[in-house]
Amino acid sequence: xxxxxxxxxxxxxxxxxxxxxxxxxxxxxxxxxxxxQRMIIVVVxxxxxxxxxxxxxxxxxxxxxxSTVTGVLQLMEKxxxxxxxxxxxxxxxxxxxxxxxxxxxxAIIQQNLQEAEALLCQGLTKEEIAxxxxxxxxxxxxxx
Amino acid sequence: xxxxxxxxxxxxxxxxxxxxxxxxxxxxxxxxxxxxQRMIIVVVxxxxxxxxxxxxxxxxxxxxxxSTVTGVLQLMEKxxxxxxxxxxxxxxxxxxxxxxxxxxxxAIIQQNLQEAEALLCQGLTKEEIAxxxxxxxxxxxxxx
DNA sequence: CCTTTTTTGTTAGCTTACTAACATTATAAA
DNA sequence: TTTATAATGTTAGTAAGCTAACAAAAAAGG
Numbered sequence: 001x002x003x004x005x006x007x008x009x010x011x012x013x014x015x016x017x018x019x020x021x022x023x024x025x026x027x028x029x030x031x032x033x034x035x036x037q038r039m040i041i042v043v044v045x046x047x048x049x050x051x052x053x054x055x056x057x058x059x060x061x062x063x064x065x066x067s068t069v070t071g072v073l074q075l076m077e078k079x080x081x082x083x084x085x086x087x088x089x090x091x092x093x094x095x096x097x098x099x100x101x102x103x104x105x106x107a108i109i110q111q112n113l114q115e116a117e118a119l120l121c122q123g124l125t126k127e128e129i130a131x132x133x134x135x136x137x138x139x140x141x142x143x144x
Numbered sequence: 145x146x147x148x149x150x151x152x153x154x155x156x157x158x159x160x161x162x163x164x165x166x167x168x169x170x171x172x173x174x175x176x177x178x179x180x181q182r183m184i185i186v187v188v189x190x191x192x193x194x195x196x197x198x199x200x201x202x203x204x205x206x207x208x209x210x211s212t213v214t215g216v217l218q219l220m221e222k223x224x225x226x227x228x229x230x231x232x233x234x235x236x237x238x239x240x241x242x243x244x245x246x247x248x249x250x251a252i253i254q255q256n257l258q259e260a261e262a263l264l265c266q267g268l269t270k271e272e273i274a275x276x277x278x279x280x281x282x283x284x285x286x287x288x
Numbered sequence: 289c290c291t292t293t294t295t296t297g298t299t300a301g302c303t304t305a306c307t308a309a310c311a312t313t314a315t316a317a318a
Numbered sequence: 319t320t321t322a323t324a325a326t327g328t329t330a331g332t333a334a335g336c337t338a339a340c341a342a343a344a345a346a347g348g
Contacts, residue, residue: 005183005257005261006261006264006265006273006276006277006280007158007161007162007165007183007257007260007261007264008183008205008206009277009280009281009284010154010157010158010161010280011158011161011162011206012206012207012280012284013154013280013283013284013287014151014154014155014158015207015208015335015336016207016284016287016288017151017154017155017287018151018155018304018335018336019335019336020287021151022336022337034302034303034304034336035303035304036303036304037303039149039151039152054326055326055327056325056326056327059326061152062152062155062156063156063157063159063160064159064304064305064306065305065306065307066326066327066328067305067306067307067308067327067328067329067330068304068305068306069327070327070328070329071303071304071305071328072303072304072305074328075302075303075304090313090314090325090326091312091313091314091326092312092313092314092325092326092327093313093325093326093327094326094327113149113151116151117149117150117151119286119287120150120151120283120286120287121150121283121286122286123282123286124279124282128279129150131275132150132276132279133150133153135268135272135276136150136153136154136156136157137153138267138268139157139264139265140153140156140157140160142263142264142265142266142267143157143160143161143164143263143264144160159304159305159306162305162306162334163305163306166306166307178306178332178333178334179333179334180333180334181333198296199296199297200295200296200297203296208334208335208336209335209336209337210296210297210298211297211298211299211300211335211336211337211338212334212335212336213297214297214298214299215298215333215334215335216333216334216335218298219332219333219334234295234296234343234344235296235342235343235344236295236296236297236342236343236344237295237296237297237343238296238297
């Protein structure tokens with residue numbers, strides 16, 4: 001009847017994944033991007049192909065709070081990775097627009113992410129991974 | 145061939161779990177404990193039944209860095225949840241010692257954790273949970 | 289014994305998370 | 319129309335994660 005501390009286990013793997021991602025270099029000379037910045041660049045790049053992307057979309061996509069979105073985007077804007085343009089349609093919304101610099105990094109960042117996930121999933125079958133992902137989705141529903 | 149952003153999914157669920165745990169009240173009047181503080185109280189309480197617990201043990205157990213352990217414990221000590229006693233055997237080690245206040249909270253915290261995990265796993269069979277946990281363990285090996 | 293390496297813990301500075309309280313704009317209701 | 323409610327974003331303050339650089343004690347090697 002020993003209870004596996006599943007929450008702790010989840011947190012461990014999540015932390016280790018971010019830590020690993022953080023160690024993958026992007027630029028040759030020093031400067032780097034954080035894991036969250038990389039993920040945001042990828043999702044904004046992909047989604048903005050077909051639609052406008054606003055801050056609220058990140059909130060839902062990553063399951064994080066508004067204030068967290070604000071903070072991360074402020075840093076990214078300061079580093080010249082994106083700009084936030086107020087919507088003319090709806091004064092509450094701010095559209096996210098990647099800079100050329102960020103767009104240029106998209107391909108390599110996406111590859112880094114895929115490699116990191118490949119490492120994470122080493123030795124697991126496609127079916128196992130799909131099953132695992134489905135359980136995560138179920139848990140997300142349960143706890144939201 | 146669509147790649148599921150597994151890392152992002154992991155982070156979402158992990159964050160949501162912590163957020164949920166953070167909302168479970170402990171005291172009747174205002175003050176509360178953070179998710180990490182709760183987990184540390186539980187693990188130190190349990191492990192110290194049979195052995196001395198040092199800071200390095202938390203580092204391994206939670207897969208976090210030394211500096212993180214230091215920071216969390218400093219706060220917990222400031223709040224009177226534990227004390228760090230330098231080992232007489234080995235001058236590098238600091239033994240962790242829960243206060244009476246923290247020990248008194250152990251039972252209810254453990255129950256909170258179990259309820260939170262039960263919510264997380266709602267609708268999943270024992271076998272599914274075991275399989276999920278095994279995959280997490282495998283991933284932890286892969287990426288460490 | 290002396291020197292080097294390993295282990296453990298701290299500090300400083302940063303990022304990402306949270307809550308709570310607030311401001312602003314849209315939408316709904318009266 | 320006017321008022322109330324909902325949706326979106328910000329700020330302030332705090333916790334927990336990280337890296338890098340440091341200090342001190344123990345262990346290993348000479």
